[in-house]
Amino acid sequence: MLKMVAYEDAVNNRIFDDNVSKRMVLVIPAHNEADTITSVLQSIVAQRGVTHHILDVFIALDNCTDNTENEIRKFSNQLNLYVLETVNNKERKSGALNQIYRLFLGDLTKEPLSEEHLKSVKNIDAFVGIDADVYLARDCLSTLYLELIAQYKTGAVSANYQCLLPESINVIPRNDPNREYMLKHGKFGGPMSRFYAVAQNVEFSTWTIKQKVNNHIAQIAGGQCSMFRPETLKDVYTHFKMNGVYSNESDTEDLLLTQQIREVGWQCKISDSARCYVDSMNTLPSLYNQRKKWQAGIIQYMTKAGISTAYARQLWSQEILMAFNFLIRIMLVVLIPVALIIHEFVWSYIWFLPILVSAILNTVATIKTPNRRLIDVLLALTTIPAELTIWFKVSVHLSTWRDSFRIEKIDGWALQYQAENGTLKHNYSWFYITIALIAALFVGFYFKWLSVRLVVDTIKPYLNASFNILTYLTFITFIFMLFQLSKLRGHYKA
Known part of the structure; x- marks a missing residue:
């Protein structure tokens, strides 16, 4: 099933077919992800252990100029897909995510959500934020959910991240007419690309283990794959009055959300075993600019928070x-x-x-x-x-x-x-x-x-x-x- 949705559909109760089924909502922002979104959707289809919930996949098509929508449509017979085209979004990933979350929390600048639609929203037991270029291990969602409900004070659980090593470019025949395109857009690389991927994996491993030693307290509920309790996001939405749950003030919107979740009294945990494979940066410029974006968000938080929080x-x-x-x-x-x-x-x-x-x-x-x-x-x-x-x-x-x-x-x-x-x-x-x-x-x-x-x-x-x-x-x-x-x-x- 694939349904194109907009905020007006939530106002007029045209999104969900019933208001009694227990649901798990997956939220995916997508900007020109035609080369990668197939992998994450395949991994969602392969999920096991999620037996008591309907999996609803909400995808924000954010100013896409490629074939992303057609790639999504290939899964219309395997998943419950709800596709929202962002409207006048100038806040990139944060804005795309907020436009989806307003379908469940409301838009403070527009008509309120219908009562019947809100009855369906109350049956959502978990939201899962997922990037469009990741691959979930088969038991990722079920593991995250069990850890989320283990303690009521847990408001978010983040998966363990690792990069998949790029495949050798030698596996692509030189006479393949699509070779150049596959090298540019596929998960292929030479020795240096694998060196960069390993360096990222070691960094992820060190970061993950340190958090587990610290009573599984997550420093950041990463945007690659994290599960949230609906009450937690509702508290953030109400307390910070952002007309959404993500702020555009930071280049690392997930870092800021994590600190806001703590500020309203919830805990953020890192999963003991739920695995999510993320896209590695295969070139030095891409890795450098990714790290600069992350560091910019960290500096923004540090200079604003001073030494007022333990994380700062x-x-x-x-x-x-x-x-x-x-x-x-x-x-x-x-x-x-x-x-x-x-x-x-x-x-x-x-x-x-x-x-x-x-x-x-x-x-x-x-x-x-x-x-x-x-x-x-x-x-x-x-x-x-x-x-x-x-x-x-x-x-x-x-x-x-x-x-x-x-x-x-x-x-x-x-x-x-x-x-x-x-x-x-x-x-x-x-x-x-x-x-x-x-x-x-x-x-x-x-x-x-x-x-x-x-x-x-x-x-x-x-x-x-x-x-x-x-x-x-x-x-x-x-x-x-x-x-x-x-x-x-x-x-x-x-």
Whole structure:
């Protein structure tokens, strides 16, 4: 069954056929998802264990210009599909989701929902927010529901996320006329694409296990796949008066919703075993812009919340640690060559401790990552992926903090979408700045305005104090890494 719906249908009770059946409503925002939405719908068809509820799938077609609707129609004989075309939506994913949730909660700017329709809404036992580019494990929905109803105070349960590794491009024959299209739009990639996917999986695993160790308290009820109690969303809708449940103030709408759920008295949990496979970012630009969008939302929350919440304090501590990591590496690059030049370098074994713990930490995280490969574990032992990840995160954080001071807001959604589709115009400002600095140094040394001796003499008076600071920072980082390692102990799995 497929039914096109609009808000007027909820006002006139034209959406549901009865008001007695127990329902589970799945909400999917879709913007040009013709290449991916088939997978999520197939995984919904394959769900097992949901026996006492009717599964209703509500899809928001948000300014689609591709074949998304036709792909959805292929499942009209297998699912109860309700398709809503968004109207004048300029708030991207948040706006698309809100237009669907207004079908159940009401639109404060329009006519109220009909009483008969509200009787059907009262029989909805759970809402599930799902992205259009994910794949649900077969028992995902049933597991989430059992965990949601286990305690009444639980308002949301988030699934465990992992990326599927891109298939090798060699499986596509070179004489296949669709090869170029499949490489661009399919889940294929080379060794670097799989390297990026593994790095994302290790990050997901570490994040998931830390939450499970902390009594399964979810930091974020992720938009990829999270189940909500209807009363919880109703409380958020009423308390914050947003005419919906998602705010457009943040680039990470799910982070803000999670904190709002806590503010109105509900708990957000992470599932013990419900699995959702998400689309990995297969290229460096797409991964970079996704992380920038996430970090922008985090910074927006941090600067607004200050240190008023436990989660905000945790985020600030992570920013401080990131600054320490960056400062340590800059000091090593500058101080060690200077000390070697003046023959005053003395090795301190305390500098080796973070390297040792980093190898252990990343190896344990990789071992606990589902679908790991032997090569992934061996690479983790070298600490190379961890070191590259730190430099990548430093770059993301510096760039995002810089953007946060701009007067005009950066559209993170647009940048990520362009990066994923290969249409992003690259910003070479950092490259130009680097070239300018190198040129300035070259000119300075050529005309003898600068010299190695001058640089050494300038730094030398501060050398001992700088090495002391480096040692203190290294020790603090070492202690924090031990704390992180303790979070990965025990039987918990990602």
